[in-house]
Amino acid sequence: MIYFASDEIREFTEFISMPNISPVELYVIPGYDTIETTDGEKGLAVYDLENARIIVPEGLSKEGKKQVLSSIAHEYFHHIEHTQGKAHDEEKAEKFARRMVTAFEFAAVSDSDKRI
Numbered sequence: 088m089i090y091f092a093s094d095e096i097r098e099f100t101e102f103i104s105m106p107n108i109s110p111v112e113l114y115v116i117p118g119y120d121t122i123e124t125t126d127g128e129k130g131l132a133v134y135d136l137e138n139a140r141i142i143v144p145e146g147l148s149k150e151g152k153k154q155v156l157s158s159i160a161h162e163y164f165h166h167i168e169h170t171q172g173k174a175h176d177e178e179k180a181e182k183f184a185r186r187m188v189t190a191f192e193f194a195a196v197s198d199s200d201k202r203i
């Protein structure tokens with residue numbers, strides 16, 4: 088059997104994807120909790136608006152992996168803002184990320200409830 092190493096990330100991206108928003112590519116870098124951003128700092132994720140791509144580390148610990156989901160939602164929100172010609176709003180991006188991760192976790196719990 089061959090399986091995709093980041094099933095949770097794939098499921099999460101499907102969960103938060105909006106049909107009326109142009110596509111964005113997601114790159115997951117295995118084996119790291121942080122990545123180097125374009126300004127040379129350590130960061131949790133990057134949204135490269137020129138190439139419409141999001142780059143995140145895979146996350147190592149359980150907390151790290153949860154952070155990755157939050158980072159993906161945060162950067163996806165910036166992508167939505169960008170495609171709608173809006174300025175980046177960090178506070179709104181964080182709120183969106185928290186809401187999406189919570190909703191995803193709740194949906195995952197509901198799904199496993201159905202299997203019992």
Ligand SMILES: [Zn+2]
Nearest residue numbers: 161165177180
């Ligand atoms: Zn941001």
